[in-house]
Amino acid sequence: MQVNETNTVNTEEKEFTPLIVAFCCNWCSYAGADLAGSSRLSYPANVKIIRVPCSCRVNPLFILRAFQRGADGVILCGCHPGDCHYSTGNYYARRRMTLLFSMLDYLGIEKGRTRVEWVSAAEGAKFSATMNDFAATIHKLGPNRKLRDLRCEK
Amino acid sequence: MQKIGVFVCWCGSNIAATVDVAAVAEAVKGEPGVVFATDYQYMCSEGGQSLIKETIKEQGLTGVVICSCSPRMHEATFRKTVEAAGINPYMLEIANIREQCSWIHKNKEEGTEKAIILAKAAVAKLNLNTPLIAGESRVVKRALVIGGGIAGIQTALDIAEAGYEVDIVEKQPTIGGKMTQIDKTFPTLDCAACILTPKMVDAAQSEKINIYSYSEVEKVSGFVGNFSVTIKKKPRYVNSDLCTGCGACMEKCPSKKTPNEFNMGLDNRTAIYIPFAQAIPKVPVIDTAACLHFKTGKCGICQKTCSANAIDFDQKEELITKEYGAIVVATGFNPLKPTKFDEYQYNQCADVVTSLEFERLMNAAGPTKGVLLRPSDQSHPKKIVFVQCVGSRGQSCRDHSYCSKICCMYTAKHAMLVRDKYPDTDVTVFYIDVRTPGKNFDEFYRRAVEEYGVHYIKGMVGKVEQVDGSLKVQASDLLSNDQMVLDADMVVLATAVEPDPTAKSLATMLTASIDTNNFFTEAHPKLRPVESPTAGVYLSGVCQGPKDIPETVAQGSACAAKVIGLLAKDKLLSNPCVAHSDELLCNGCSTCANVCAYGAIDYVDKEVNDHGKREVRHIAVVNEAVCQGCGACTVTCPSGAMDLKGFANRQIMAEVDAICK
Structure with a gap:
């Protein structure tokens, strides 16, 4: 518990840097993120990417877990509608996330903290712009308190 | 541990x-x-x-x-x-x-x-990974090439050369593609037909190559090594087995007023037609929109004329399903139609033409038999203005941001050919930059300027106006910072290269990626330049990005080498990161089977041992050879029985935890 306490104190003293988890599908958005990298288009370092085969692999439980563990924002990126490598995966993702995000909003996690974006493998610039914009939005919203594992908080 | x-x-x-x-x-x-x-x-x-x-x-x-x-x-x-x-x-x-x-x-x-x-x-x-064993799948030793242009033909010839069967699907009545319309090719100025037509003949005569002309890909399923493709053969209304290609039907056809696509609409063709003399197959097609028999039910002269009895008005569309190990996309390009570029007066003025139209006007097999005549009054143009980058390298919504790559060179070629044939003609080229990287390319451009006296002016044309049958071209010279008005008899627009309109729907069918301009994306520009990110789908020619003929042929052959490499294998290792169902957790609700795009989930009645209790349950079983590993079923499963190997719930949760520490 000692460690946790010092951590909390430290983060509150520093300027708020949001923690953002980005789920990216392997075929489009993860490749788009790679292209942003090879084009040297920067976005905040607090965006951390998790690779999934398809946006439809993202279980709502992963997103809940991220918020519970202290994420301030979660973004899901997939192929553009009609371009899914698995034909229809992104349509499932879209429907599931619409439901999940409205439920999260109801629980007090603002709509701005969750987002679905379609980024193709050729859209490095869009990936970087999206992440910059999302990070700015989360920064404005401030730290997320809802859904956090209260046992870790002081 | x-x-x-x-x-x-x-x-x-x-x-x-x-x-x-x-x-x-x-x-x-x-x-x-x-x-x-x-x-x-x-x-x-x-x-x-x-x-x-x-x-x-x-x-x-x-x-x-x-x-x-x-x-x-x-x-x-x-x-x-x-x-x-x-x-x-x-x-x-x-x-x-x-x-x-x-x-x-x-x-x-x-x-x-x-x-x-x-x-x-x-x-x-x-820490949560488990060893995975890849399954094996067979390889169908046959390739499909979509598009019968120079790219597709080259790829097919090389694959056939290695001893494998190849089918070419071409949507036009003949193979050959855009290169058939070209007169001379840069930088050697050798005739396009002399290079292309022997290759077309080789493709037609090869025992290993089967050409489906006037056909389109309707449906694609399966995966690398095991694609199943449905090809739609459009009705020609002419029996290919009986037709001798004599052309008597075309001579007698009374409907002669349809713009001829092969000549870019610069002359007319009959309703029953062979696109050009060297077409392969040399079998006519009836254009039902122009044919009097199909419009009024009254004509039928071609049927009476045909001594081989090949005309069949009742021919129906045919669907053929075949299996392939590899699919090559070679769908090529179309030049942009400058209808949205009002400043050039393309819609209003017959003497403003695109470069491909100009190509037909210069071609010995073209509408003017190779004599350069203005479309409006059939006179010899004395002053020709070429405009570069029409629709390329622009920022507005009607432009493409990319460079079309070939226009600088073919414009230099056009300018050179005009000056060579008609030395009294004054030729001016307006350009943003002259881009001539390539073997002997810059020398070629310099020859146009230095030996043939073509005027190159850095600047763009702002407006073209028609005044008393001739054209006034308003332009700026960026180097001397001058505004100028030039008289011209003809204006030639070097319009952008655009991917074929079928690219997008084909990419969806193949689940291959395309970029924002609808060019197919390669798996990696340097490591895997002729492969699409989708295993078993390969890219040949301009469908991947603008390129000239030497590059297209080189890429076509490179693509064939990759296909041969695949077809030479007897078995492929499949992706082991597939879904699997925990038989003790599955309640047989069939939600997973409903979301599976591949039909990879079956239901079986199986005896399970649930902690000593033996009973027969109705449960999901994943067919690992068919599952592609997207994971849609894992999320939809209400009982948490379905998981994905390699991307398991607990693995992704562990990543989330590690990141959110």
Whole structure:
């Protein structure tokens, strides 16, 4: 518990840097993120990417877990509608996330903290712009308190 | 408990400049399961790979984390490396600390911190990895080439040469593509037909090549080595087996007023037609929109004329389904139609033509038999203005942002040919930049300027106006900062190269990626330039991006080499990262089967042993050979029975936890 306490104190003293988890599908958005990298288009370092085969692999439980563990924002990126490598995966993702995000909003996690974006493998610039914009939005919203594992908080 | 080795790559200075690689290696040493961590200059080099192999043996590692470039780059390389050292290739995780870290962050402290978190997430995931065994699938030893232009023909010829069967699907009545319409080719000025038509004949005569002309791909299913493709053969209304190609029907056809597509609408054709004399197959097609028999039911002269009895008005569309091991996309391009560019008066003025139309006007087999005449009054033009970059390299919504690559060269060719044939003609070219990289290309352009006296002016044309039968061209000269008005008899627009309109729907069918301009995306520009990211789908020619004929042919052959490499295999290893259902948790609700795009989930009645209780249950079983591993079923499963190997719930949860610490 000692460690946790010092951590909390430290983060509150520093300027708020949001923690953002980005789920990216392997075929489009993860490749788009790679292209942003090879084009040297920067976005905040607090965006951390998790690779999934398809946006439809993202279980709502992963997103809940991220918020519970202290994420301030979660973004899901997939192929553009009609371009899914698995034909229809992104349509499932879209429907599931619409439901999940409205439920999260109801629980007090603002709509701005969750987002679905379609980024193709050729859209490095869009990936970087999206992440910059999302990070700015989360920064404005401030730290997320809802859904956090209260046992870790002081 | 795993014994994990972590290897942090410097990638020269690509990673090491913004990430403290030694600090990353040090930071992961305390992570659960990690028994070894080090950094090295180039992990992908032979030295780096040997280091991994030796360490696996010395330390008895059960898994390896490599912090390096994107897994899209070298995951396959490192899988082979660890497999060579005796551990399962799926006991490997890659932390992407180059594309997604060092290349985008300038602050070393920030970059290092992020790299450490990414490395820890990879370790956390790897702790839960299990060895996976790839299944085997057969390879159908036949390739499909979609598009019968020079790219498709070259690829098909090379595949056939290696002894494999190839089918070409071409939507037009003949193969040959855009190159058939071209007169001379740069930089050698040899005639396009002399190069192309022998290849067309070779393709038609090859025992291994089967041409489906006037056909389109209707449906694609399956996966690498085992595609099933439905091809729609459109009705020609002429029986190809009976037709001798004599052309009597075309002579007698009374409907003669349809714009001739082959000549870019510069002359007319009959309703029953063969696009051009060297067409393959040389079998006519009836255009039902123009045919009097189809419009009024009254004509039928062609049927009476045909001595071979080949005309069949009742011919129906035919669907053919065949299996293929590999699919080559060679759908090519179309030049942009400058209808949205009002300033050039293309719609209003017959003497404003596109470069491909100009090509037909210069072609001996064209509407004017190779005599350059103005479309409006059939007179010899004395002053010709060429406008470069129409629809290319622009910022507005009607423009494409890319360079079409071939226009500088073909405009130099056109200018040169005009000056050569009609030395009294004044030729001016307006350009943004002259781009002539390529073997003997710049010499070619300089010849146009120096030997043929073509005027090149850096600047763009603002407006073209028609005044008393001639054209006034308003333009600016950027080098002398002058505004000018030129008289011209003809204006030729070098319009942008656009991917064929079928590219988008075809990409969806093949689940291959296309970019924002609808060009097909290659798996990697340098590592896998002729492969699409979708396994078993290959790219040949302009469908992948603008290129000239030498490059197209080179890419066509490169593509064939990759296809031959695939077809030469008897078996392929399939992706083992597929779904599987826990038979004790499955309640047989069939929700997973409903979301599966591949029909990979079956239901069986199976006896299960639930903690000593034996009973027959109705449960889901995944067909691993058919499952593609998207994971849609894993999320939809209400009882949590469905999971994805390699991307299991607990693995992704572990990554989330590691990142959100």
